[in-house]
Amino acid sequence: MIVIKCGGSVLHELSPSFFTSVKQLRESGLDVVIVHGGGPDIGHLLQALNIPSEFVNGLRKTTKDVLDVVEMVLNGKVNKTLVSLLQTNGIRAVGLSGVDDRLLQAKPIDVQTLGYVGEVVHVHAKMLHMLLRHGYVPVIAPIGVDERGQTYNINADTAASAIAQALSADKLVFVTDVAGILKNGEVVKEATAQTIEAMMADGTISGGMIPKVKAALHALHSVQEVAIVSGKASFYKEGTWHGTMMKKEVYV
Numbered sequence: 504m505i506v507i508k509c510g511g512s513v514l515h516e517l518s519p520s521f522f523t524s525v526k527q528l529r530e531s532g533l534d535v536v537i538v539h540g541g542g543p544d545i546g547h548l549l550q551a552l553n554i555p556s557e558f559v560n561g562l563r564k565t566t567k568d569v570l571d572v573v574e575m576v577l578n579g580k581v582n583k584t585l586v587s588l589l590q591t592n593g594i595r596a597v598g599l600s601g602v603d604d605r606l607l608q609a610k611p612i613d614v615q616t617l618g619y620v621g622e623v624v625h626v627h628a629k630m631l632h633m634l635l636r637h638g639y640v641p642v643i644a645p646i647g648v649d650e651r652g653q654t655y656n657i658n659a660d661t662a663a664s665a666i667a668q669a670l671s672a673d674k675l676v677f678v679t680d681v682a683g684i685l686k687n688g689e690v691v692k693e694a695t696a697q698t699i700e701a702m703m704a705d706g707t708i709s710g711g712m713i714p715k716v717k718a719a720l721h722a723l724h725s726v727q728e729v730a731i732v733s734g735k736a737s738f739y740k741e742g743t744w745h746g747t748m749m750k751k752e753v754y755v
């Protein structure tokens with residue numbers, strides 16, 4: 504089982520070789536689950552609608568108005584565009600959000616500072632197993648729901664990490680707009696908790712890469728391997744991965 508998180512940074516620039524890589528993984532007999540972001544698209548619509556929004560520690564402060572836009576963009580345009588792209592590239596895909604069959608059960612992180620931003624408390628994976636059994640690639644928008652039906656905006660890196668952990672995935676793959684963790688312009692081929700902490704401390708890792716590596720380290724509690732790869736090129740070919748790899752053994 505492979506969980507692939509597709510970042511909003513690269514959604515509009517996915518190369519044909521990205522889809523070939525996904526197809527090769529499927530053909531090698533692996534189940535694939537995709538979780539997507541969409542931060543830049545949310546930002547553009549909020550701006551067009553003159554709805555103010557700000558980030559607190561890498562998370563978008565989510566008022567009721569912001570939440571409406573987040574749901575419209577992620578569940579609507581982004582999810583269906585990605586599903587459609589997968590299908591035109593020969594991959595059978597079904598889109599759903601964390602609300603469907605209560606897939607992503609969530610609670611607020613801190614209402615006071617973040618509003619309707621949620622964290623996953625439970626992954627109800629039944630629907631995913633059903634879809635996988637029938638040969639579909641589930642494509643998930645990171646919206647969570649609580650027992651009262653309140654929805655939440657969940658950072659896509661953390662949603663993917665929670666799903667990968669719940670499914671005990673063999674691998675969690677972050678697909679983004681860079682070829683991996685970069686240091687002095689070069690891709691770091693293998694990273695460990697120690698080297699990542701050092702790169703965060705000295706500023707090598709910054710911005711959007713921070714929630715990604717944090718989600719990666721968290722996932723490695725129950726996922727064998729995490730990769731950070733580019734969606735603009737081939738990330739997997741004939742058993743070879745391209746990008747930054749992190750392995751579980753290093754952390755136990």
Ligand SMILES: Nc1ncnc2c1ncn2[C@@H]1O[C@H](COP(=O)(O)OP(=O)(O)O)[C@@H](O)[C@H]1O
Pocket residue numbers: 509510511512513540542678679680681683684685686707708709710711712713
């Ligand atoms: N050391 C680093 N290596 C690679 N990217 C980095 C690094 N530090 C910060 N970044 C930034 O992280 C970005 C990826 O995060 P983000 O834009 O949030 O992507 P996504 O939408 O795919 O989650 C890169 O485009 C880059 O600008």
Ligand SMILES: CC(=O)N[C@@H](CCC(=O)OP(=O)(O)O)C(=O)O
Pocket residue numbers: 509510511512539540541542543545561562563573620621645656657658659660
């Ligand atoms: C709480 C929070 O910040 N949610 C994110 C959800 C989308 C996301 O994570 O998209 P990327 O993967 O493209 O960054 C947001 O509102 O932008």
